């Protein structure tokens with residue numbers, strides 16, 4: 001049995017550095033988020049939360065020179081009042097109430113289908129066989145894309161998400177997705193159905209509608225924002241449980257522990273390590289002056305392990321009382337898809353535990369370091385080989 005002692009390191013050396021900065025230099029004199037310019041990086045929970053809840057001083061417009069260049073203009077880079085009116089139009093499609101309708105026939109069905117492919121073999125590589133495909137297929141189904149298009153949609157999505165590694169292919173995928181969505185959007189304008197694209201084309205508040213370009217940008221944003229994040233969160237949750245057999249046994253026996261396990265894993269292993277804001281006027285954070293025009297990077301991975309807020313913050317403890325973390329940020333831009341993400345992770349975890357009894361890390365694979373990491377600013381699991389009883 002592989003236990004916590006020999007579990008792969010999910011960035012503990014980075015976390016040691018973050019802890020040191022929280023202690024000695026919580027407002028670091030450089031902006032460390034990729035693509036930002038001069039500024040500061042914040043490591044403590046309170047400082048990050050304060051910035052997120054003060055959008056008048058700390059604007060989101062910095063993303064105009066980053067994400068927007070690829071996706072088109074998105075809500076991520078808007079400030080109020082534009083942000084509020086745009087978000088109010090797209091938000092109803094992602095309300096918890098609306099999403100409940102998708103749980104069984106879409107999210108559950110995708111899950112069952114993926115698990116069917118490997119269940120009889122007694123072994124799987126959970127990242128490749130399940131986690132990478134699951135959120136893309138859920139997204140394609142919720143958008144109402146024809147099943148015959150799913151494979152192509154998945155290819156473009158992967159190319160767009162992998163943009164940092166191959167800019168040219170990423171831009172080509174962004175253009176291809178725009179052209180593809182144009183056909184679906186015009187179809188849904190003629191005859192709306194029960195899907196998210198229909199919700200977006202029919203959304204109306206005080207006579208305001210979303211333009212076609214706004215819809216294409218929003219749909220493209222869902223790929224890095226919704227698909228990549230969720231496909232990173234599920235394997236880290238599984239790894240945490242598989243390397244804490246007592247917690248795993250408890251969750252298998254008592255599913256009321258599932259939400260606590262999910263929140264704890266989201267707190268410890270954030271899929272989005274850094275986000276950023278732009279100082280819209282001269283400001284001060286924890287006594288450090290931050291001039292107008294400076295970038296402010298928030299290290300969410302560090303904020304979520306702040307010892308001022310959590311005792312033994314590095315410990316995975318599914319019984320910990322819930323404290324708001326910053327995995328989904330806070331304030332007006334707090335993740336629009338957080339309910340969907342939690343729902344997807346819940347359905348996936350329950351299905352994997354129900355259908356793969358005796359789930360455990362493959363000891364040979366772990367020993368030969370098949371469980372390893374790749375990724376950007378923090379390690380991400382790129383393989384998770386497991387065994388189970390058939």
Ligand code: HEM
Pocket residue numbers: 075076077087094221222225226227229230233270271272275276326327328329332333334335336337338340341
């Ligand atoms: C575990 C999974 C997820 C994580 C960790 C995550 C994290 C985040 C974070 C940190 C932000 C704030 C960014 C900022 O303000 O700079 C954000 C915003 C956003 N997320 Fe998520 N997200 C996840 C899943 C999803 C899903 C499934 C969707 C799909 C609907 C989604 C859609 C969005 C959108 C549209 C925004 C922009 C909201 C706005 O600017 O008002 N996210 N997310």
